[in-house]
Amino acid sequence: MNSKRRFDANVFLSHVSTLPGVYQMRDDEGKVLYVGKAKNLRKRLSSYFRSSGLSVKTQALMERVVDIDTTITQSETEALILEGNLIKAHRPRFNILLRDDKSYPYIHLSVHRFPRLSFHRGARKEGEYFGPYPNAQAARYAMDVLQKVFRVRQCEDSYFANRSRPCLQYQIERCYAPCVGYIDDEAYAETVRHTREFLNGRSERLLDELTQAMSEASEAQAYEQAAMLRDQLVELRKVTMKQHMVSGEADVDVLAVATAYGAACVQVMFYRDGHNVTAQAYFPKLPEASTPQDILSAFITQFYHQRRAPKQVLINTKLREAPVLAEFLSVQSEHKVSLTDKPRDTRRKWLEMAEDNAKQSLALKLAANMAMQQRFDALAEAFALDPTPERIECFDISHTQGAQTVASCVVFDQRGALKSDYRRYNIKDITPGDDFAAMRQVVSRRYSKMQATGDAAKRPDVVLIDGGKGQLRQAMDVFNDLGISDILLIGVAKGQGRKAGLEQFWFPDEPNPRMLPPDSQAMQLIVQIRDEAHRFAIGGHRQARAKQSRRSRLEQIPGIGAKRRQALLKYFGGLTMVEQASVDDLARVPGISATLAQEIYDSLHDQG
DSSP: OOSOOOOOHHHHHHHSOSSOEEEEEEOTTOOEEEEEEESSHHHHHHGGGOSSOOOHHHHHHHTTOOEEEEEEOSSHHHHHHHHHHHHHHHOOTTSOOOTTTTSOOEEEEOOSSSOOEEEEOSSOOSSEEEOOOSSHHHHHHHHHHHHHHHOOOOSOHHHHHTOSSOOHHHHTTSOOOGGGTSSOHHHHHHHHHHHHHHHTTOOHHHHHHHHHHHHHHHHTTOHHHHHHHHHHHHHHHHHOOOOTTOOSSOOEEEEEEEEETTEEEEEEEEEETTEEEEEEEEOOOOOTTOOHHHHHHHHHHHHTTTSOOOSEEEESSOOTTHHHHHHHHHHHHTSOOEEESSOOHHHHHHHHHHHHHHHHHHHHHHHHHSOHHHHHHHHHHHTTOSSOOSEEEEEEEEEETTEEEEEEEEEEETTEEOGGGOEEEEOOSSOTTOHHHHHHHHHHHHHHHHHHHTOGGGOOSEEEEESSHHHHHHHHHHHHHHTOOSSEEEEEEOOGGGOTTOOEEEOTTOSSOBOOOTTOHHHHHHHHHHHHHHHHHHHHHHHHHHHHHHSOGGGGSTTOOHHHHHHHHHHHSSHHHHHHOOHHHHHTSTTOOHHHHHHHHHHHTTOO
């Protein structure tokens, strides 16, 4: 194709998740160029859009990328597994394709009087297999920990059969030396049982046993034994790898629908033999007033029209037509198919993962539909603004029952969020819980300073006030007092049922609110800015609340600065002992007078 669709990295990165997952980079024909995994998707993907420092290979890749799909996973381990499956399925040209990528590593427990634990890859032989593990390093790490904890032998059978005395593994406490009879059959079988239970994921009882043994050793003052058991517990919890991607031999399709602002996404995740082999997001075209149930029902009939379904299909919403759809899938697939909306255990986590991915994919789709500049144009058209606004500010208030009230101001221009211009304001000297007074104070502080400095470059064209007519009236009064008439004020109020997409927009001197279609790009812009102001305000409030809770009671006493506080804590060894001290004891601390000692005592005991 001669023309290539423009990829807006700023919009994409502002919406992509910070959770672990997998990303697929595609060209203008939809072909997968590269598959990667990340512990933090946003952080990893941001590194591809740096202005400098990219390798030649990465530059060549990014010149061809026009779209990026992301799939959220429960952990980085699961991302590793899905990454490997997608690389094998698509064989992207920018990935390193290894010759030995046909099988995952397993841990093998042999059939023997004294079974051997070993690393295995390839064709299976007699014995038990545990895994698969995402890579050889993970499998060998698991074996190393299990050897230290359970001491099951890992030597070859030929080496085992020809021992006359213990080897080094026994000396360093990594084997019970069954080769020379240092452990009997019954005791060795017990440690093999523990190993098997742990590798099968049935480790809770084992961990409880070790926890109980550690407590008993501690009570008996056998501290060395207790420390060893503690270390075993720590190592076992590290290696616990109950993978949601692998759980028995399960063939399941997982379907989750998400809707927002007149758009929908159906996320499909395919599990074969317990592996998430691939995932795909679909964005069906919707008639008006389509419910999630209607969307998913229609999707199932079309998606499986010429496709066989596995024996179980998971869905994230209950469907009235579920029995009919299950019968349709059974006939189409030539075996019985069940539709389940309330699975248990691992399958429930699969469904939750699919639902999270559906929401994430839809958010990215909505963000990518329209660049920020075009959204500003859409806002101007929707509200008949001329010229198009270049800078928008939004205010929100956050508190807990009036305590630690914090106001936020976020700023957007046609390039997106201007986080360097964001500001938080601690609201003081108002009646707790009075949102009107809080809004009046923050607007006054913000624009009084702007009027005084005359900074025209940072003067907004539109100011959004999170709230209804009352909050808007406070901002209008401040603007009238300051003589500001060239900035448009708009109140953004929650709609009926506080549902997204039903917001009401109040304008000065208009008796009724204006409305916008839920799928309007102008609506999406306003809600994005409003939600960012809400997030920023809540973040500031939580920080203030946490800071208040962490403050020492000594900090609240007049006359007690950092040095005197440190002297008190050092003298008594902690705040508890300070609280228990008498006035005479407090006065003995260097720098604390008798009068100040009395004030400290009274403050700590709520007297005076």
